[in-house]
Amino acid sequence: MTGPTPSEITQLLHAWREGDSQALERLTEVVYSELHRMAQRYMARERDGHTLQSTALIGEVYVRLVKVSEVEWHDRAHFFAVCAQLMRRILTDFARSHGYQKRGAGARHIPLDEALVISAEPQIDLVSLEQALTRLGETDLRKSKVVEMRFFGGLTIEQTAEVLQISPETVTRDWNMARAWLLRELDGGSDHGA
Amino acid sequence: MEPERWQHVERIYHAAMQCEPAERGFLLEEACAEDKALRDEVESLLHYAERPAKLFERPAIEIMAQAFAEDLRSAESRDSTRMIGMRIAQYRIVGKLGAGGMGDVYRAVRADDQYEKQVAIKLVRRGLDTESVEARFRRERQILAGFEHENIARLIDGGTTDEGHPQGNRISKQLQESDKKGIVPSGAFEFSA
Numbered sequence: 001m002t003g004p005t006p007s008e009i010t011q012l013l014h015a016w017r018e019g020d021s022q023a024l025e026r027l028t029e030v031v032y033s034e035l036h037r038m039a040q041r042y043m044a045r046e047r048d049g050h051t052l053q054s055t056a057l058i059g060e061v062y063v064r065l066v067k068v069s070e071v072e073w074h075d076r077a078h079f080f081a082v083c084a085q086l087m088r089r090i091l092t093d094f095a096r097s098h099g100y101q102k103r104g105a106g107a108r109h110i111p112l113d114e115a116l117v118i119s120a121e122p123q124i125d126l127v128s129l130e131q132a133l134t135r136l137g138e139t140d141l142r143k144s145k146v147v148e149m150r151f152f153g154g155l156t157i158e159q160t161a162e163v164l165q166i167s168p169e170t171v172t173r174d175w176n177m178a179r180a181w182l183l184r185e186l187d188g189g190s191d192h193g194a
Numbered sequence: 195m196e197p198e199r200w201q202h203v204e205r206i207y208h209a210a211m212q213c214e215p216a217e218r219g220f221l222l223e224e225a226c227a228e229d230k231a232l233r234d235e236v237e238s239l240l241h242y243a244e245r246p247a248k249l250f251e252r253p254a255i256e257i258m259a260q261a262f263a264e265d266l267r268s269a270e271s272r273d274s275t276r277m278i279g280m281r282i283a284q285y286r287i288v289g290k291l292g293a294g295g296m297g298d299v300y301r302a303v304r305a306d307d308q309y310e311k312q313v314a315i316k317l318v319r320r321g322l323d324t325e326s327v328e329a330r331f332r333r334e335r336q337i338l339a340g341f342e343h344e345n346i347a348r349l350i351d352g353g354t355t356d357e358g359h360p361q362g363n364r365i366s367k368q369l370q371e372s373d374k375k376g377i378v379p380s381g382a383f384e385f386s387a
Contacts, residue, residue: 038259091254100261124249124257139200154253173208179250180207180243187242 013082024089031090077163084153084163088130091152095126125186132185136178143178146171199232206236211243264288281305287315 009030015023095101137144142164149160150171157175161168195203206225210218218240226233264278277300280287289301302315 035255035259035262038255039263042259042263087255091258094258095261098262100258124261126254126257129249139195139197150253151250152254154255176211176243177204177207177239179247180239183242183245183247183249184238186249 013079013086016086017082027086028090028093031087032094035094077165080149080153080155080159081163084149084155087154088133088148088152092126092130101125101127128186129182132182135185136181140178142166143174143181146174147178147182150175203232203235203239206232207239210236210240282315285315 009027012023012027012030016027133144133147136147145164146160149155149163150157153160155163157168157171160171160175164171166174206222209225210221213221222233222236226236277287278289282302284305285302286305287300287302291299291301300315
C-alpha cells in the first residue's frame with residue numbers, strides 16, 4: 001500500500017482545517033504509519049549502535065508528510081501551526097491507544113518473589129502531559145502554544161517565533177517557564193494551579 | 195490563578211532566573227515582600243526549572259517512535275515479551291540484553307525516572323537448585339563488593355526477599371561499549387524468577 005502524495009496530504013490538511021473529520025482519520029493513518037516507519041529505523045540504528053538524530057528524523061517526517069516548498073498555504077507559519085496542532089492530537093491519541101499512560105497512584109508493583117507482570121508503566125506519559133498543557137492554556141494561551149509548536153511540532157525557537165509573531169527571546173522565556181510549570185504539574189502539583 | 199497574578203509570578207520568575215542562585219533569596223524577599231504564597235509559587239517553579247528532566251529533550255514524535263520501537267522489539271522475542279515492562283523493586287525492565295547459563299539478562303531503568311542510570315537484571319530460571327544458586331550469589335556478592343574500579347560492576351543494591359532468604363540481590367551498572375575496556379560485568383541483579 002503506497003501512502004498519499006504530498007499534494008494529497010496538503011489537501012487532507014486543508015480539509016481537516018475546514019472541519020472534515022474523515023480527513024483527520026486519513027491523516028491519523030498517515031502519521032501512525034510514519035511512526036511505525038520511524039520506530040523501525042530507530043531499532044535498526046540502535047542495533048548498529050548509532051545514536052538517534054532527532055532533528056534529522058523530525059525533518060524527514062515533515063518532508064515525507066508535505067514538501068514544504070510546494071505547499072499552497074496562506075504562509076509557512078500557518079502551515080507549521082496546523083501541523084503542530086495535528087501532531088499534538090494524533091500523538092496523544094497514539095499514546096492513549098497504545099497504553100503509554102501512567103496508572104494512578106493506586107497501582108501496585110510486584111514483590112521480588114513473584115513472577116507475574118502486574119504493571120508496565122511508560123517512561124513518559126504524553127496523555128497526562130497534553131492534559132496539563134490544556135490546563136496551562138486556560139491561563140496562558142501563548143505559553144501553551146509555544147509548547148505545542150516546540151514539543152509536538154518539533155519547531156525551532158526561530159520557527160516558533162515566526163508562527164506566533166513574537167520575539168525569539170519571548171519564545172525562550174515562555175518555553176523555559178512552561179516546562180517548569182508542566183513538570184510540576186506532572187509531579188502532582190495540583191495544589192498550585194495556574 | 196488570575197491573569198494579573200500569573201503575570202506577576204512570571205516577572206519575578208524570570209528576574210530570579212536571570213540572577214545568580216545565591217542572590218535569588220534577596221530578590222525574592224524584595225519582590226514578594228509579605229506574600230508568602232507568591233514566594234512559594236515562584237520558588238517551586240524555580241525548583242522545577244533547575245531539575246534535570248528528560249521529558250522535553252526530544253520532540254513528542256520521537257518519544258512515541260521510541261516507545262513504539264520498544265514494543266516492536268519485545269514482540270520480536272516472544273520469550274521476553276512477558277518480562278518487558280515488569281516492575282521489580284524500584285526498577286522496570288525495558289529490554290533484553292542476552293541469555294546466560296543461569297538465566298536471561300535484561301536492561302532496566304528506574305521506574306521513577308529520577309535517574310538516567312540503566313541497570314542489568316539477571317533473572318534466574320525457575321527450577322534451578324536453590325542452595326547452589328544462593329551459594330553462588332554470596333560468593334559473587336563478596337567478589338563484587340571488593341571492586342572499586344570505575345569500569346567494574348559495582349554493588350549498588352542488595353536485599354533479601356520477605357522470607358529472609360539471602361537472594362544475593364545486587365545490581366551492576368550497565369556499561370557502555372566504549373567504557374567497557376574488555377571487562378564484562380559478571381554480577382547482576384539476581385533473584386529467583
